[in-house]
Amino acid sequence: MSDRIRWGILGTGNIVHKFATGLAVLPDAALVAVGSRRQETADAFGDEFDVPNRHAGYEALAADPDVDVVYVATPHVFHCDNTVLCLGHGKHVLCEKPFAINAQETRRMIAAARKNQRFLMDAVWTRFLPTMVKLREILASGRIGEVKLMQVDFGFRAGLNPKGRLFDPALGGGAVLDVGIYVVQLAAMVFGKPPAKIMSTMQLGETGVDEQTAMLFTYDQGQMAQLACAIRTSTPQEASIFGSEGRIHLASAWWNGTNLTVWDKSSGAEGETMTLPFEGNGYNCEAQAVMECIRTGKLESDIMPLDETMQLMETLDAVRAQGGLAYPME
Ligand SMILES: NC(=O)c1ccc[n+]([C@@H]2O[C@H](COP(=O)([O-])OP(=O)(O)OC[C@H]3O[C@@H](n4cnc5c(N)ncnc54)[C@H](OP(=O)(O)O)[C@@H]3O)[C@@H](O)[C@H]2O)c1
Known part of the structure; x- marks a missing residue:
């Protein structure tokens, strides 16, 4: 492996532009390759980000000997096949959220990582x-103190586009897989375990996918999480965590914010607000963590381990089953 970790990017959609911008602030990262379904789009992305290896087709990217780790950023329905392809060619993989469509695909992806002894992260x-x-x-x-209750939401109003990735059932559309994963993973991080009981209700829109979903999780000692996500409704995008001795508030937008306020015995009525800025656009933070794992020979991250990814996808399956949302490919 060279001094710099060599990244390949699979897909040339919206998020890869942000990820490539994040990578650019990391001196020990090199973006060396891109794979797209068409040569023209691979070349356009390559010109924009100064990427030397431009592949027509994902298999050519997966086989590129110059690449150490591939960032998979296609619509959710392709994550499993794309990830398994890259792992099979001996690449490490960072796969976009939601990791897969369901727990069954997730199992296949984790098995491929373990079989090929390569790093994999959600x-x-x-x-x-x-x-x-x-x-x-x-x-x-x-x-x-002891965390008793949390509330978190992630909703935004997108224009209805039946053929777009957010609304098309064939591409795994809907709120739960797109942004529900953010609120569900926050609950998992806060409580450190999967819920003992899951209740959910979904509003399915005209394309058949959930436009908004409410979830109530309860945990083994009676703790609760109230979660909401939406793709046709703007919500505050805030998070609050309530404990026996105080509470914490993450200001909007909690998922990429820099402000956190704590109220406890010592904080006074206004609470103690901490400001935690980050370098770059934030995608560099996860890329840096991936590179640290790869450099130290770790096959998964302690912050986002594969067993937890498995539990998250099982939780999302249960949420969808109660809400009545199954995808055509399932
Ligand atoms: N972490 C985040 O903040 C964040 C934000 C947004 C999205 N995401 C996730 O990233 C993934 C991609 O989202 P996006 O918004 O970037 O999607 P997008 O703009 O629609 O781009 C997806 C890319 O996937 C490739 N693709 C392959 N087969 C496709 C098909 N049948 N239809 C459409 N595209 C296809 C295309 O690349 P080529 O034409 O080059 O092959 C396309 O440009 C999703 O899973 C999403 O949940 C994460």
Whole structure:
């Protein structure tokens, strides 16, 4: 392996532009290859980000000997096949969220990583931002006591586009897989375990996917999480965590914010607000964490481990089953 970790990017949609911008602030990262379904789009992306190897087709990217790790950023329905392809060619993989369509695909992806002895991670980038690092520290310190309840939402109003990735059932559309994963993973991070009981209700829109979903999770000692996500409704995008000795608020937008306020015995009525800025656009934080794992020979991340990804996908399956959302490919 060269001094720099050599990245390949699979797909040339919206998010890869942000990810490539994030990578550019990391001196020990090199973006060496891109794979697209068409040569023209691979070349256009290559010109924009100065990427030397431009492949027509994902298999050529997966086989590129110059690449150490591939960032998979296609619509959700392709994550499993794309990831298994790259792992099979001996590449490490960072796969966009939601990791897969369901737990069955997730199992296949994790098995491929373990069989090929390659690093694999669910790209839950928010977990690597300084605010989330601080949140984990505060919770572990016991400063707000025992966590009893949390509330979090992630909703935005997208224009209805039946053929777009957000609304097309054939592409795994809907709120739960697109942004529900953010709120579900926050609950998993805060409580450190999957819910004992899941209740959910979904509003299915005209294309058949959930436009908004509400979830109520209960845990083995009676703790609760109230979660909401939406793709046709703007919501505050805030998170609150309530403990026996205090509470924490993550300001909007909680998933990429820099402000966190804690109220406890010592904080006074206004609480103690901490500001935790980050370098770059934030995608560099998860990329940096991936590179640290690869350099030290780790096959998974302690912050976003594969067993937890498996539990997250099982939770999302249960949420969808109660809401009545199955995809055509399932
Ligand atoms: N972490 C985050 O903040 C974040 C934000 C947005 C999205 N995401 C995730 O990233 C993934 C991609 O989202 P996006 O918004 O970037 O999607 P997008 O703009 O629709 O781009 C997806 C790319 O996937 C490739 N693709 C392959 N087969 C396709 C098909 N049948 N239809 C459409 N595209 C196809 C295309 O690349 P080529 O034409 O080059 O092959 C396309 O440009 C999703 O899973 C999403 O949940 C994450």
